[in-house]
Amino acid sequence: QVQLVESGGGLVQAGGSLRLSCAASGRIFGFNAMAWYRQAPGKQRELVAAITNGGSTNYAGSVKGRFTISRDNGKNTVYLQMNSLKPEDTAVYYCNADVIGPISQVQNYWGQGTQVTVSS
Numbered sequence: 019q020v021q022l023v024e025s026g027g028g029l030v031q032a033g034g035s036l037r038l039s040c041a042a043s044g045r046i047f048g049f050n051a052m053a054w055y056r057q058a059p060g061k062q063r064e065l066v067a068a069i070t071n072g073g074s075t076n077y078a079g080s081v082k083g084r085f086t087i088s089r090d091n092g093k094n095t096v097y098l099q100m101n102s103l104k105p106e107d108t109a110v111y112y113c114n115a116d117v118i119g120p121i122s123q124v125q126n127y128w129g130q131g132t133q134v135t136v137s138s
Contacts, residue, residue, distance in 0.1 A: 020044035020127050022113045027132030030103055034136075038098040040113030040129055050116035050124060052089060052096040056109035056134075063112070067098060080106070103136045110134075 026038040038054065053068035067087035068076045075087055086099040096113065113129035 020046060020115075020117050020125070022115060022127055022129035024111070024113050024129045024132045027111060027134050029135045029137065031137050032104055034103050035099070035101045036103065036134060038100070038111055038113075038132060038134075040096045040115075042094040042096075042115055042117065042127075044117075045120050046094055046117055047120050047122070048118040049094075050118060052087075052116075053114045054087060054096070054098045055112045055114055056107075057112070057131075058109040061109075066111070069096065100134070103134075105136045105138050108134060108136050 021043050022040050024040045026036060028036060030036055049071055051068055051070045054066040055063050056066050057063040066078050066081055067085055069087045069089055077085060084102045089096045110131040111134050112131045115127050117125050117127055
């Protein structure tokens, strides 16, 4: 079984920065993609940023220019650097990964979520 372990969430004032980390462990051969989603109370979960196995990135329009997704393949870890944070960024942030297993099967996994709160 693959597990995604997140860290780096917390409370920050508007204009500040946070760096989220998500480390994957288990029987992992590789990744098709890794991504960050977020969900605020009463709202739909939305894609924030994604990075493919080839290194291409995509961002939600609301975070483009402020957030940066990156990866460390040797550590099976994906990061989300969040700068110029706004109160509307407040949400639970979830790590997501399409994991390639040892027999080339692909399964999707979610992390437990980490709270990011941005004060005015």
